[in-house]
Amino acid sequence: MVCSSDDGDLEQYASSVAHFSSQYGGEGTISYTVPNIIGPPSQPGVEGDFASSAVLVNVGFDTAVYVLSVRVFECYHPGGVCRLWARWEEPDGPRWTLLWRRRPGAQPEDHRQPFSPPLKILRRPVRQLRLELNCDHLGYYTGLDAVQLVGCVRPPSPARLLRGRPLRPLSARLFALMPTVLQPEELQDRVRELAELGRKAEEEERRQRRECPTPDSALLQLPEEIICRVLSCLDLVSLSRLSLTCRHLHRLCSDPLLYSQLDLQPYWHLVDTSIVPFLTSRASCLTKLDLSWCGNYGALSDADFCNLLSELGSRLVSLRVDACDWFNGLCMEWTGLFCRGLEELSLRSCRAVVDDAFWSLQYLCNLRRVDLYRTQVTAAPLATFIRNATGLQHLGLGLCERLQRLWHVCEALGECSADLRSLVLWKQRELSWAELRHIQSCRRLEELDLGWWMIQDGDLQLIAEHNRQMQQLDILGASLVRPEAVESVLSRCPDLRLLDVSFCAQVSEAQVALWRHLYPHCSIKRSYRPA
Structure with a gap:
């Protein structure tokens, strides 16, 4: 949607979603999914929402414009947007620049809608924006309803660019030397005074250099x-x-020891094919590598990643490639071939890995932590992997829509994963009482996420009876659960530190307040919006 303002500026809402890392709703559904961010603000109840406390979404617009302002419509728990990026095209490829950022955890100045942050001036036409969110400091995840880009097609004048932007104050010392109106003779005196100040500053700098070694030489003299x-x-x-x-x-x-643990996610906009020779020449001791969000839009390819693994994969114990579009079946196979010592693997939102490629997981027998959120993993290769990886401690299977016949997976967990500490089954609709019975065999289970699964009172009583060491339990969206069943978990699980009862229709705010008083050691979360 494109329209013109009174100033002749072009106002347009997002017309497409180019990329995102996670979402609250499931694939193929309408409610609480990222595509709802397209178009003008809609009515409450159909806004976009997100499934992680630190996510990203790239939105596209019909017309490339010189950015004047951006308006973000945060309709639910506002304050999650922490960074705003702009993408423009160069002959050698796309470029990204940071338009605005807020320190994670800092509260916004106000929650008025729409939220329009002060932006860095960018003299390039922009057609795509990237929003990063961090909701750790909020009560729940931020819902995004719409994003509006305001700009002009032709390069704006400097006055138009600065309109409405805060200007940096002049130096107090310079301001004191420059009155509002100067006569010609006064101007000459001020110029001579400034020149004298500059000469004295240079003399002082030369004196300090003679008396003290330069910072570089002092640094090099250290062991x-x-x-x-x-x-x-x-x-x-x-x-x-x-x-x-x-x-x-x-x-x-x-020194290779400086590159033993690399987190490249903060530099996602800088990572391209040059990272391969850079790492192979320096990172011979590399053990942990995080490439999340890196290399999309053709900046990296599957061949680049495979070349990197062939050189450095044998020492890796941790690998994260969340939301990487280039990570496909070939990359999965090479990971199973060259990274046999992996103990942690995160493939969140790696949608390009399909079908038989997940059979490569069976070769990674040392894995202790695996996150397959929003992947296309199926039950057969996953169950085989679980039976081989007997030391598995953490498994994330949220929003895996192709994961049918889940009882095979839960049976393998109950028989072979005695050390399992955390299990995420968020929005796994195939769960039933039989699957939950298998999970109860994991007697060391401390964290269990059953969000948006229609559990009943009897299911909670099973947990309270067999998993008394539980420390974190998520049952959000369990509309059939009554307060008595929830309280049985609180009373029988003395180590419980976090209980999420958001969107549990039969659990009232008054009941939660009473529980917080009776069980102060447990943080009880509740977020509820009536239909």
């Missing part, structure tokens, strides 16, 4: 062990920049 200790505190970008200063620091900055 290499101390320098490496300092370098270990730097982020990846700072480390790369420092390596360009001199040969000695370049050698120290190339």
Whole structure:
């Protein structure tokens, strides 16, 4: 939807969703899914919502414009948007720039709708925006109803760009030297005064250089062990920049021990094919690698990833590739071939891995933590993997819509996963009482997510009887559960630290308040919107 404002600016709502990492609703449904963000704001009850406390969504617009403002309609638990990016095209590929950010956890200045943050000036036409959300500080996940981009097709004047933007104050010292109106002779005096200040500053700088060594020489005089200790505190970008200063620091900055654990997710907009030779030349000791959100839009390919694994995969114990469009069946097969020592694997929203590729999981017998949220895994390869990975402790299976015959999976868990500590079965509609009976055999289970599964009172009583060591239980959306059954869990599970009863229709706010008083050791979450 495109329209013009009184100033001649183009106002348009998002017309497409190019990419997203997670969503609250299931695939193929209408309620609480990311496509609801398309178009103008809608009525309450059909707004977009998200299934993670730190997510991203890329929205596209019909016409590329020079950005003047962005309006975000946060309709449910506002305050989750923490970063706003813009994408534009260059001859050698797309580029991203950060338009605005808020420190994670900081409350917004106000919750008025729409939310329109102050933006960085960008002199490039933009057709796509990226929103990052962090809802850890909120009571529940933020719902996004719409995103509006306001801009002009032609390059705007500087005055138009600065309209409505806060300007940085002038230096107090310079302001004191420059009165509002100066006569010609006064202007000459002020110029001579500024020149004298500059000359004195240069003399003071030269004196300090004679008396004290330069920072670079002082740093290089330290033992290499101390320098490496300092370098270990730097982020990846700072480390790369420092390596360009001199040969000695370049050698120290190339120490493989500095690249043993790499989290590249904060640099998703910088990662491309050049990361492969960079890591293979420096990261021979790499054990943990996080490529989440990296390499989309053709920046990385499956061949790049396979080349990287062939060089560095044998030492990896942790691999995360959440929401990576390029991670396909070939990448899954190479992971099973070269990363036999993996203990953690996260494939959240890796939709390109299909069918027989998941059989490669059976070769990763050392895995302790696996997250397959919103993947297309099926029951047969998953059950085979569970029977081989007897040390499995954490398994995430939220929103796996192709995971039919779930009783095979739960049976394998009950028979072979004695050390299982956490299990996420969020929105797994195939669950029944029989599957839950198998899960009760995992006597070390501490965290269980049964969100939006139609559990009943008897199911909760099973949990209270067989899993008294439970520390976290999520039963949100259990509309059939009565308060008496919930209280049986609270009374019989003394280690329970978190209980989520959001959207449990029969659990009232007054009842939750009473439980919070009777069981202060347990954090009880409740978010409810009547139909």
